[in-house]
Amino acid sequence: MRTKLSGLVDAEKGLLDRSIFVDKDLYQQELEQIFGRCWLVIGHESQVPNPNDFASSYMGEDPVLLTRDSKGKLHAFLNMCRHRGNRICRADAGNAPSFMCTYHGWTFATDGKLVGVPGYKEAYFEELDRSQWGLVEARVDSYKGLVFATWDKQAPSLPDYLSDIPWYMDLQFDRRAGGTEVVGGILKWILPANWKFPADNFAGDNYHAPITHASTNLAGIRHGRNPTPGSGGRGQSYSVHAGNGHGVISIGINPNREELRNAPPSLNVPDIVRDYYDAHMKEFNQRLGSLRASNITPKILTVFPNFSTHMRSQLRVYHPRGPERTEMWVYCLVDKETPHEVREAMHTNLTLTFGPSGTLDQDDMNNWVQCTASGKGLMGKKHLINLQLGLGHDGHNELVPGTVGTNPSETPQRYYYARWAELMDASSWSDISSSPITYTTK
Ligand code: FES
Numbered sequence: 001m002r003t004k005l006s007g008l009v010d011a012e013k014g015l016l017d018r019s020i021f022v023d024k025d026l027y028q029q030e031l032e033q034i035f036g037r038c039w040l041v042i043g044h045e046s047q048v049p050n051p052n053d054f055a056s057s058y059m060g061e062d063p064v065l066l067t068r069d070s071k072g073k074l075h076a077f078l079n080m081c082r083h084r085g086n087r088i089c090r091a092d093a094g095n096a097p098s099f100m101c102t103y104h105g106w107t108f109a110t111d112g113k114l115v116g117v118p119g120y121k122e123a124y125f126e127e128l129d130r131s132q133w134g135l136v137e138a139r140v141d142s143y144k145g146l147v148f149a150t151w152d153k154q155a156p157s158l159p160d161y162l163s164d165i166p167w168y169m170d171l172q173f174d175r176r177a178g179g180t181e182v183v184g185g186i187l188k189w190i191l192p193a194n195w196k197f198p199a200d201n202f203a204g205d206n207y208h209a210p211i212t213h214a215s216t217n218l219a220g221i222r223h224g225r226n227p228t229p230g231s232g233g234r235g236q237s238y239s240v241h242a243g244n245g246h247g248v249i250s251i252g253i254n255p256n257r258e259e260l261r262n263a264p265p266s267l268n269v270p271d272i273v274r275d276y277y278d279a280h281m282k283e284f285n286q287r288l289g290s291l292r293a294s295n296i297t298p299k300i301l302t303v304f305p306n307f308s309t310h311m312r313s314q315l316r317v318y319h320p321r322g323p324e325r326t327e328m329w330v331y332c333l334v335d336k337e338t339p340h341e342v343r344e345a346m347h348t349n350l351t352l353t354f355g356p357s358g359t360l361d362q363d364d365m366n367n368w369v370q371c372t373a374s375g376k377g378l379m380g381k382k383h384l385i386n387l388q389l390g391l392g393h394d395g396h397n398e399l400v401p402g403t404v405g406t407n408p409s410e411t412p413q414r415y416y417y418a419r420w421a422e423l424m425d426a427s428s429w430s431d432i433s434s435s436p437i438t439y440t441t442k
């Protein structure tokens, strides 16, 4: 039986029950109603540039294959043989015209069709209807190279699902005419915490950085431009709910671009990378408009439910592995025209600060582990999570899409969990609002 979530998430009061991070039944409900329904990021088109290229990924706990078939069309398939259920592909990525199951040899083409069955004549007497036993396929669509998939035929179109978040995503995905590509391998590791904590953090937590990352700052990896608590950030700066649970940590309104450029970097960005962005600021301006281009500096957001971007070059996916375990995947994304030495510097800088050995991810993960664990304590689970930063101060600014909260605030997170509860309570997409949910405005 499904648990009604309205009593566990109170977005209007900014309160959360800790069980949503540890309860096993709720987790199963999440797999079905969040990961079985939403558009999920499964990779980037640049991972499969040629016919018959493939890349492995996950949708929730289900392994999936992103393929480009022999005619160039993208597909997302459950990585599961239709005979007994063996994985049909165990490689991370590659190029192959077909996938032969290692159990009994059923073979599937990159368009999902079952094209080979050992003993089809002699043992099946040609009575197996092969057309009915192709790979299980998800709906697939992409946004400026980023590939999403959903299992739910009723799910809204990807543009409707994304709502206003593309306006902010473009800062990373549409800076230059040639588009973007991922470089290097994917950083993967297991985080012993609930998957929603990193999603929450990247959706709107501009509050934690001066404290959580103090050690990184002390180590000389600068993290200096985050607002101190209560300062409201620099200039007119907002956190944003960009519709449908998607959150942006901060956007500056009318910032002085020269001032921004001369300000110390918020992370230890190598000079060669800063020079690259400065050199192309004019192009960014022309493509994005000066307001967005001026925000080409740090940009951190979460696309509901489990995908985040950070700064200029990081993509993050939080694959659930139980209520208290998350498989973290981090990709490095660059503009296709980025010179070799600049992309090398970006990749090195990313691994210094994020991923299993990155100083900032280590700072953050320690907190997420403890926050998850407290939900299991006899007393801990009796006390609610506070999500009230900036409560009652939401509004709108005509220059940017979405609902804006003060910065720092927990406005994006309140909307994130409200969306989560809405999906967890709804029996299908027809019960879910397609327009941005609103629970409180100034
Ligand atoms: S499980 Fe794949 S062929 Fe039998």
Ligand SMILES: [Fe+2]
Pocket (backbone or CB within 6 Å): 208, 209, 212, 213, 360, 364
């Ligand atoms: Fe952090």
